[in-house]
Amino acid sequence: MMDVPDPSDFPTPDLRALDASLRCTICGELYDGPVMLTGCGHCFCSVCVRQHIQRESDCPSCRMKTSEVAFRPNSVLEEVVGAWKEARKHVLDMARVEQTLAARSHASVALQTIPESSNPPSASVTPSSARSLKRKRRNVDYVSDSESSEVVLVDGSPTPKKRPGKVSKVSRANRGSEQPSSDPEEIPLDPNSNEIIDCPMCGKRVPLRSINPHIDSGCKDVGRPPSKISLSPTKARNNNAKTQWSSLFGAGGGSSGGPDSKGKGKGKDRSSPSEIPTERLANASYDVLKDKQIKQLLAEQNLPTTGDRKAWIRRHKHYLIIHNATLDKAMKNRSTFAELRQELKHWEDEKAKKPASAGVSDVVEYTKANDGEFKRLVQEARRNTKKPPPKDASPGISGQSEKTPSPVAPDIPVKSEDMET
Amino acid sequence: MSTNCKRRLMRDFKRLSTDPPGGISGSPSPNNIMVWNALIIGPADTPFEDGTFKLLLTFDDSYPNKPPTVKFLSRMFHPNVYANGELCLDILQNRWSPTYDVAAILTSIQSLLHDPNPNSPANAEAAQLYRENMKEYVRRVKATVEDSWLDPEEMDAVMAEDGDGDGGGAA
Numbered sequence: 001m002m003d004v005p006d007p008s009d010f011p012t013p014d015l016r017a018l019d020a021s022l023r024c025t026i027c028g029e030l031y032d033g034p035v036m037l038t039g040c041g042h043c044f045c046s047v048c049v050r051q052h053i054q055r056e057s058d059c060p061s062c063r064m065k066t067s068e069v070a071f072r073p074n075s076v077l078e079e080v081v082g083a084w085k086e087a088r089k090h091v092l093d094m095a096r097v098e099q100t101l102a103a104r105s106h107a108s109v110a111l112q113t114i115p116e117s118s119n120p121p122s123a124s125v126t127p128s129s130a131r132s133l134k135r136k137r138r139n140v141d142y143v144s145d146s147e148s149s150e151v152v153l154v155d156g157s158p159t160p161k162k163r164p165g166k167v168s169k170v171s172r173a174n175r176g177s178e179q180p181s182s183d184p185e186e187i188p189l190d191p192n193s194n195e196i197i198d199c200p201m202c203g204k205r206v207p208l209r210s211i212n213p214h215i216d217s218g219c220k221d222v223g224r225p226p227s228k229i230s231l232s233p234t235k236a237r238n239n240n241a242k243t244q245w246s247s248l249f250g251a252g253g254g255s256s257g258g259p260d261s262k263g264k265g266k267g268k269d270r271s272s273p274s275e276i277p278t279e280r281l282a283n284a285s286y287d288v289l290k291d292k293q294i295k296q297l298l299a300e301q302n303l304p305t306t307g308d309r310k311a312w313i314r315r316h317k318h319y320l321i322i323h324n325a326t327l328d329k330a331m332k333n334r335s336t337f338a339e340l341r342q343e344l345k346h347w348e349d350e351k352a353k354k355p356a357s358a359g360v361s362d363v364v365e366y367t368k369a370n371d372g373e374f375k376r377l378v379q380e381a382r383r384n385t386k387k388p389p390p391k392d393a394s395p396g397i398s399g400q401s402e403k404t405p406s407p408v409a410p411d412i413p414v415k416s417e418d419m420e421t
Numbered sequence: 422m423s424t425n426c427k428r429r430l431m432r433d434f435k436r437l438s439t440d441p442p443g444g445i446s447g448s449p450s451p452n453n454i455m456v457w458n459a460l461i462i463g464p465a466d467t468p469f470e471d472g473t474f475k476l477l478l479t480f481d482d483s484y485p486n487k488p489p490t491v492k493f494l495s496r497m498f499h500p501n502v503y504a505n506g507e508l509c510l511d512i513l514q515n516r517w518s519p520t521y522d523v524a525a526i527l528t529s530i531q532s533l534l535h536d537p538n539p540n541s542p543a544n545a546e547a548a549q550l551y552r553e554n555m556k557e558y559v560r561r562v563k564a565t566v567e568d569s570w571l572d573p574e575e576m577d578a579v580m581a582e583d584g585d586g587d588g589g590g591a592a
Contacts, residue, residue, distance in 0.1 A: 002427070002428070002431060003431070004428045004431045004432055004435070006431075006432050006435045006436070008435050008436065008438075008439040008440075025520040026485060026519045026520055027425060027428075027429055027485075028428070028429055028432040028433075028522075029428070048519070051486055052486060052519050055486065060518045060519050060520045061518070061520055063518070218424075347423075350423050350424065350482070351423070351482070360456070360477055360479075363477075363494050363506065364573065364576075364577065364580075366477070366494065367475060367494050367573045367576075368573040368574070370450070370458055371572065371573055373448075373450070373458055374458060374460060374475050377446040377447065377448070377458060377459070377460035377475075378446075378460055378462075378473045380441070380446035380460075381441075381444055381445055381446040381460045381461070381462045381473070382444075382462065384441040384442065384443050384444060384445060384446060385443045385444040385462055
């Protein structure tokens with residue numbers, strides 16, 4: 001199974017809360033082009049909430065009525081998330097190191113009763129007092145460092161090998177050598193720069209100019225060397241010359257893309273205005289449109305007209321979503337027309353390979369076959385019952401759960417209208 | 422199937438594992454992340470107390486924009502559960518929100534157990550007893566609680582001899 005980054009990656013509740021607060025409650029990813037709904041103020045990825053609004057005209061969190069005109073790009077949050085994407089890996093590494101050190105030091109306290117000056121009389125350290133000691137220490141560290149921008153590892157944590165004071169220095173040095181450009185101020189902000197940097201998520205070498213699309217794609221596309229222009233449309237065209245799609249990847253902007261696509265072809269610059277959407281597309285009332293008119297809509301956006309009327313509508317609808325969603329991002333984070341078309345194709349491809357629906361036909365047989373699994377689940381559920389309610393466990397996750405239906409609302413209304421008798 | 426959907430389900434699983442609500446567990450089946458087995462323990466101080474109720478959740482790639490299909494595998498006697506195990510629960514139908522996750526769904530079902538809505542009955546007999554004959558309702562529920570502890574083979578035997586209509590939920 002694939003692994004996904006998640007607040008639970010962090011060992012401590014405070015960092016989990018931070019990570020959770022920067023994630024969309026619909027998709028669970030770090031916000032991608034966050035928009036705020038005026039009215040209730042809730043935030044979602046633009047794509048997520050635009051997809052939702054196709055079905056329901058309310059806020060997914062609080063159900064206040066809303067519509068696309070109420071969406072406002074949240075550029076401050078976009079910046080914050082961008083910075084957190086850069087910092088997350090380092091913070092995660094440091095938090096884990098801290099946890100390991102703390103665990104090791106507890107072990108040594110318990111076993112050897114080290115007469116370390118910073119410790120209370122260690123002979124009497126019990127597990128619980130050791131825990132409270134750890135908590136206290138951590139608090140002190142975070143507080144004392146709040147003024148400097150550096151996060152410093154547990155000063156004063158007694159380890160068998162290293163002397164307390166050195167820990168932070170060592171880690172700081174490591175950090176510097178591993179990732180010289182990790183400090184936001186050190187990054188040259190010229191988006192056209194040819195510089196290659198390490199991706200903060202996957203560690204691969206990626207041209208600075210394509211780092212955002214790279215991260216947005218889940219670190220799948222490894223950026224090509226800058227000399228070849230990482231987003232070369234011609235390359236894409238050659239690879240898939242047979243399909244109608246690929247011939248379109250290289251084509252210039254749609255009708256809204258401004259002047260004709262003279263930037264087409266080799267040497268095209270990503271930031272060239274004709275390659276990046278700047279105007280919103282309006283929703284169409286497909287029901288009243290003739291086939292020809294719908295095809296026309298697709299043609300205007302340089303989209304293929306393969307498939308039937310249903311396919312055209314679905315394609316145009318989704319293109320509208322991703323097109324308008326990328327406009328909710330800062331200019332430097334926006335997708336080009338070619339990238340949008342690629343994304344649309346990827347989306348259609350995934351839709352196409354539907355898995356054989358794994359419906360369970362025979363309940364009794366299924367239960368028998370999964371008996372072992374259910375026995376394990378019974379034990380697990382029993383264990384969960386015994387532990388005290390995890391109220392204070394993780395404020396971050398509870399941030400999500402306040403939107404969940406049940407524990408808060410005892411009046412779960414059981415629906416009555418469209419029962420399937 | 423969509424990668425977004427699978428990533429979301431992986432996160433749901435992580436959340437359910439790191440911060441599980443009391444009396445609830447669940448996990449994707451080993452070979453298909455779109456099908457989950459789940460278990461709810463009947464809440465204390467209700468007729469369902471200590472029952473171990475098995476559920477099956479089936480997702481399609483429109484999740485979380487659309488809710489999964491949820492059904493009880495264990496036999497149930499509850500005003501809002503159909504004979505085939507399907508549920509009548511608003512948040513799994515017209516009150517669904519894409520911000521809900523598996524933990525939220527299972528918590529909702531857990532609280533539905535002790536807080537049924539007899540006004541939208543899926544099991545008319547259970548709803549009527551709940552309104553008019555609480556003692557008999559409790560007796561019937563407790564029978565399903567005991568059924569829920571049985572091994573599948575033992576359950577087969579119970580189902581076979583179940584001509585007396587004791588299990589309102591029997592298909």
